Amino acid sequence: MQPGEAFFKLLRLGIGTCHDRDVKLDKAGWAAVYELGRRHALAPIVLDGVERLSIMQKPPADVVMPWIGLVQQVEAANRKLNRAAVMICDKFAQEGMGTVLLKGQGNAAFYLRPLHRTPGDIDLWMDAGRKRVVDYARKYCPGVEVVYHHVDFPVVKDIPVELHFTPSWMNCWGMNRRLQRYFAEWKPYSLLHKVQLPERVGEVSVPTLAMNRIYLLVHIYRHLFDEGIGLRQLLDYYFVLRQPCSEADRKEAVQALERLHLKRFASAVMYVLQEVFGMADGHLLVEPSGRYGKRLLDEVLLAGNFGQYDERIRRKAGESAFHRFRRKVGRNMRFLSDYPEEVLWSPLFKMWHYAWRLRHGYFEGKEK
Secondary structure, three states: OOHHHHHHHHHHHHHOOOOOOOOOOOHHHHHHHHHHHHHOOOHHHHHHHHOOOOOOOOOOHHHHHHHHHHHHHHHHHHHHHHHHHHHHHHHHHHOOOOEEEEOHHHHHOOOOOHHHOOOOOEEEEEOOOHHHHHHHHHHHOOOOOEOOOEEEOOOEOOEOEEEEOOOOOOOOHHHHHHHHHHHHHHHHHHHHOEEEOHHHOOEEEOOOHHHHHHHHHHHHHHHHHOOOOOHHHHHHHHHHHOOOOOHHHHHHHHHHHHHOOOHHHHHHHHHHHHHHHOOOHHHOOOOOOHHHHHHHHHHHHHHOHHHOOOOOOOOOOOOOHHHHHHHHHHHHHHHOOOOHHHHHHHHHHHHHHHHHHHHHOOOOOOOO
């Protein structure tokens, strides 16, 4: 058995969509599976699959011990982020600002073992205008960087925190206006949609399922053009689509995808969810497309988690803003035939965004 084949089988065993426990690998093969798990930030989930194997098929101790150590680190990091998220949300509530915890720790609640989702940062959607949020962030962290959708808020050691004015955006001006209207509709319901984080550390508001069915897909779409997509992001979406969904809910989601011109991308993602995670037909929003899905899966496997292993994305030392712009636009032209609207609007959005940040003093270390 090849390591790649074993990796996908163990991943499906870990999430419960595969019951074939026949995995045969030598020591080098197991080391390769472990590395794939690390590369895609899914090592704990793959180890969950390993736990279901017979004793004769499990990896040797000198491979599995570092693996277990990594999982323990992930669990500890999740506990730390969960406590920090509750603390920060409570602090904002005391100061009269509601928050919605986006992605991350909120998505982990859908996992079979929430502490086994490899954590990232804390993204908070603020119930306040951009100026108030930026002024608040820069009061405590002078000169922090501001971009279209968020401001950095590094107030907790070793935990990146971002305060969002909006959860995401699209390069195409018309589609972005529609998306922002959807966010405005979803926001009041999400502020009231509270969940208890693991080990009962506290409650936070998270997006409703209706919002996440669209928002997480937009987030994946955004990463395709900017930082690269990881399997972890797709697994988050898999678990969201596994949640209860009536026919009316599904129809509403598909209608939103059509209005945002995202149905083609959704069909590519559905293909990946079936091919990689074994998603059942009944949970798909639209028909999967092998034509677009295969190309998307190739991108995912090449880039790794957040594009960390994609040389086409990695910023080079001493790279100027112009060279970074040219590199990103050049890379995105590869997607022109599949997603022409977003690709062609990309350079226009980037130029506008640069000028907008310059005008408002939103670059790091600069304030008006």
